[in-house]
Amino acid sequence: MALHRDEPFRALRVHRVPEEDRPAGRAHDGRQELPLEVALHGFDLAKIAEHQALADSDPDARNTLTDPDRGTPHQAQDTTLDGAVLRATLEPMSWK
Numbered sequence: 001m002a003l004h005r006d007e008p009f010r011a012l013r014v015h016r017v018p019e020e021d022r023p024a025g026r027a028h029d030g031r032q033e034l035p036l037e038v039a040l041h042g043f044d045l046a047k048i049a050e051h052q053a054l055a056d057s058d059p060d061a062r063n064t065l066t067d068p069d070r071g072t073p074h075q076a077q078d079t080t081l082d083g084a085v086l087r088a089t090l091e092p093m094s095w096k
Contacts, residue, residue, distance in 0.1 A: 035088075045084065048079055054095040076091070
C-alpha cells in the first residue's frame with residue numbers, strides 16, 4: 001500500500017481484529033480473507049495512493065515461460081482510510 005503523508009512518522013499501532021469479526025473456522029492458514037485494521041496516528045494522511053495485491057487461489061501457482069502472467073499485481077478492493085485508521089481485507093493466498 002502506498003500512503004501520502006506530510007509529517008514524519010510518530011506512531012504506528014496494529015489493532016487486533018475482534019474474535020467475532022475474524023473469519024470462521026480454525027486458525028488462519030492463508031486460504032481465507034483476513035480483515036486488517038491499522039491505526040496510523042501522526043502521519044497526517046490525506047488519502048490512499050494505491051493498494052496492490054498479488055493473489056492466486058492455487059498456493060503452488062507461479063509464472064512460467066508458457067504462462068508468464070499467471071501471477072500479476074492487481075488493484076486491491078475495499079481499502080479505506082477513515083481519519084487515522086486504515087482498513088483493508090487481505091485476499092486469501094496474497095502478498096501485499
